[in-house]
Amino acid sequence: MRRADADADARETIVAVASPPGRGVRGIVRVSGPAARAMARGALGLEPRSRGMMRARVAIPADARNPEGEPACACPVLAFWMESGASFTGEDSLELVCTGAPALLEIVSDALLSHARAAGHRARLAQRGEFAYRAFRSGRLGLEAAEAIAARIAATNDAELTAAAELARGAFASRAGSLVARLAETLALVEAGIDFTDQEDVVAIDAATLAARTSSLAVEAAALRGAVGSRRAHAVPLVALGGAPNAGKSSLFNALVGRTRSATGALAGTTRDAILARVAVAPGLEVDLADLAGLEPDAADARCDARTPAAIAEAMQRRAREILRVADIVVRCTPVGAARVAIDGGSGVEASGNRVVEVATKCDEPGAFPPDDAVATSARTGAGLDALRSSLAARLRADQALRRAELASILPRHDAALAAAETALRDAADLAARDAAVQPQRLRDPEFAASLLRAALDALGAIAGPVHPDDVLGLVFSRFCIGK
Numbered sequence: 001m002r003r004a005d006a007d008a009d010a011r012e013t014i015v016a017v018a019s020p021p022g023r024g025v026r027g028i029v030r031v032s033g034p035a036a037r038a039m040a041r042g043a044l045g046l047e048p049r050s051r052g053m054m055r056a057r058v059a060i061p062a063d064a065r066n067p068e069g070e071p072a073c074a075c076p077v078l079a080f081w082m083e084s085g086a087s088f089t090g091e092d093s094l095e096l097v098c099t100g101a102p103a104l105l106e107i108v109s110d111a112l113l114s115h116a117r118a119a120g121h122r123a124r125l126a127q128r129g130e131f132a133y134r135a136f137r138s139g140r141l142g143l144e145a146a147e148a149i150a151a152r153i154a155a156t157n158d159a160e161l162t163a164a165a166e167l168a169r170g171a172f173a174s175r176a177g178s179l180v181a182r183l184a185e186t187l188a189l190v191e192a193g194i195d196f197t198d199q200e201d202v203v204a205i206d207a208a209t210l211a212a213r214t215s216s217l218a219v220e221a222a223a224l225r226g227a228v229g230s231r232r233a234h235a236v237p238l239v240a241l242g243g244a245p246n247a248g249k250s251s252l253f254n255a256l257v258g259r260t261r262s263a264t265g266a267l268a269g270t271t272r273d274a275i276l277a278r279v280a281v282a283p284g285l286e287v288d289l290a291d292l293a294g295l296e297p298d299a300a301d302a303r304c305d306a307r308t309p310a311a312i313a314e315a316m317q318r319r320a321r322e323i324l325r326v327a328d329i330v331v332r333c334t335p336v337g338a339a340r341v342a343i344d345g346g347s348g349v350e351a352s353g354n355r356v357v358e359v360a361t362k363c364d365e366p367g368a369f370p371p372d373d374a375v376a377t378s379a380r381t382g383a384g385l386d387a388l389r390s391s392l393a394a395r396l397r398a399d400q401a402l403r404r405a406e407l408a409s410i411l412p413r414h415d416a417a418l419a420a421a422e423t424a425l426r427d428a429a430d431l432a433a434r435d436a437a438v439q440p441q442r443l444r445d446p447e448f449a450a451s452l453l454r455a456a457l458d459a460l461g462a463i464a465g466p467v468h469p470d471d472v473l474g475l476v477f478s479r480f481c482i483g484k
Contacts, residue, residue: 013039014126014134015112017105024100029108032131035121036092040081042115048081048094055079058096058108075104089131090138144173147413161284172414177464179220180457183425186213187453194446208440210449211432217456218425225418236278237396239287240323243333244341245294248361251379252333253277253291256388274323282393290327292320295341329355329395331388335362336370357391359384417462424456 013033019026031039040048044056057074080095087093096108109125116123132149135141144167151164166172189205205213241249254260257277275291293316324330324343334340343356360370364378375391377384428449435444443449 011122013116013121013123014130015109015123016126016131017102017109018095018131019100019105021102023102026097027100027102027105029096029098029105029112030126030131031094031096031112032087032089032091032126032134033123034092035116035119035123036094038119038121039112039116039123040079040094042119043112044077044079044096046079046081053078053080058098058111075099075108077108088140089134090140091134144168144170173464175224176414176418176460179217179224180460180464182213183217183421183453183457183460186210186217187450187457190443190446190450190453193443194450205443206441207432207435207443210443211429211436214425214429214432214453218422218429221418221422221425221456221460225415225422237287237328238290238323238326239279239281239329239331239392240274240290240292240327241331241333242292242295242320242324242341242343243361244338245296247294247333247335247338247341248379249294249333250291252331252359252361252377253289255377255379255382255385256289274319281389281396285393285396287329287392287396290323292323293317295320295343327355329357329392331357331359331392333359333361334374336360336365336376355395357388357395359388414463417459420459421456424452424459428452428456 011034013031013035015029015031018028018030037048040046043058044054046054046056048054055076056079057076059074075098077096077098080097082088082093082095084090084092096112098104098108113123113125129150132141132146136143136146148164148168151167152161155161155164186205190210193205241253243249253275256279276288278286279289280286296317330343332340332343340358358371358374360374360376362378363370363376363383364381370376375384375388377388431445431449431452432443435442438444
């Protein structure tokens, strides 16, 4: 926005209904700008105090289409007055709480605008996000806090609300700041070898050490981005039910969902595709639960009825293993007394056992003795379902990569910055590794390495704040006795 436009915008007073759309017991009308005091006097007959709540009434015209007409009644409101500098936007602000009828809130807004214009003030209805923008412009709200508000508005589930709350607390910027500090220190060591090679107390970083450091920083940037641990980088974790055919997966799926969502039957191959449903495993924690086709040692051996072509059977197996490969948690379903089916099959699940929750199904059958390392469940009686939900919630809460993935999915700006930083760091690591292979103690092109580290630092500056070259130079002088 140009400065002239910003100045003109600051002279206008904005009005908007601040409560959610639809009917409610109470509704809120919010005002911000230089005409807020005139609105309080004209529409409410109040002399605003320094701050606080006042009771008042807003005249409602007999003809809602003619706000200047004779009033037919008065609407009682609670008025909250906030002086400039102490309000959310940093401007004179007025908030009215009244009955939450949508038509009444619109009439109150029109009445406020009419009184402001009659007093010679410029006033209009607010645009989307304009209150938050004015708070940002006045220094009352940081960019990340503004993005957190937008994230809350856009949230479609509890996990995204939790992630938005972390943004508001600055948790993501704090983690990025730790990465920036170590990156700036590494850059200082490289630049020390460029600018102060004639000083005997300065020991420049060697190629082998630089390769190790930058590689570690790249991995950390990828983890912060959500590319490690949770490959989907979605706000809602994916939990997949895996196991042999007729292992009780679909019955368990329906029991967890709370309704018949997946067809069940004694015939192997009843489930052919991945069936997903959103399930709450704990207050504020939801997952996408996937019911998959039964796993066979060889896709060609998939046991289906004679009407199922071999190509479809193979496609069923590929689809199941694709979901297992990207799932955040795999629930391996094994009937009591049966052998556990291998669920790696190229998915990598077996190699990462912390992602596997062992579940014994059909535990209501006579003589069932589930193993000690499995959650005993019965889809028919509901036994063990709460224990399974608790186990899933504990695994998810312990996996910090899931939280990082939520944040990356909510703010594309953060994701882009971390992706650029990761690329630059990996390029720097490759450069240093090639030099180390020839001569471990010598970095042949320190200027190029420094430029890559500076690019990574600038990218992360979009999240944790920019790092000035003088700050990097300060790190050099703080670590070495320059000019001793």
